[in-house]
Amino acid sequence: MSKESKKDLIANTALTCFISSGYGGTSVDEIVRTSGVSKGGIYWHFKSKEDIFLYLVERWINDGINEYISSLMPSDSAAEKLTKYIEHYLNNIDTPVTALILEFVLQAKDLEIMEKLHNFSSKSLSVLGEIIETAIKKGEFCPLEPTTTTQVFFYMIDGIGHQLLIHKDKKLLEKTLRSGLAIFLKGVL
Secondary structure (H helix, E strand, O other): OOHHHHHHHHHHHHHHHHHHHOOOOOOHHHHHHHHOOOHHHHHHHOOOHHHHHHHHHHHHHHHHHHHHHHHOOOOOOHHHHHHHHHHHHHHHOOOHHHHHHHHHHHHOOOHHHHHHHHHHOHHHHHHHHHHHHHHHHOOOOOOOOHHHHHHHHHHHHHHHHHHHHHHOOHHHHHHHHHHHHHHHHHHHO
16 A cells, blocks of 8 residues: 555544534544554554544545636636635535634644644635736736735635524625625626
8 A cells, every 4th residue: 555545544434423423523543443544554654543534634635626716617707716615615514624723723732733723724825816807907806915905715714604603504605705705796797
């Protein structure tokens, strides 16, 4: 088995354990038992349980952004691309991974770990930034500062997404996100 496939085997097994027992309820020993990989083998690929989880989050975010990008058509307007982003977000917000990320964030005390999680969002910000910057340059959007405009859009979605955590009401989340998108687009068009 190649080094990368063993790393993914460990990560996939850990994800199954995390979904079953929660992040806090999963031990490296459980991952060892379930994966059949020795503790030394796990530590060869990952420094810690936290490192395994961060690998999974990064992979999940990268897969999600790649899935989003593949849904875009060259003929889509910037507004259509941002609408597709909202749709993608809604389709992925109530997955077990999202709940695990929240649990992890609530337990994380290390600022370096929080910074790593924050940096994972940079790919999404970059993709959205390209869409918004292009729309501004082409006159599709008002002449606004692209980085700030991208951050407003991204963090609006992130903040509204926390509603699901509070209210556990996906219909409210969907309604609020669609209203937020409409308000945002009215402001930039």
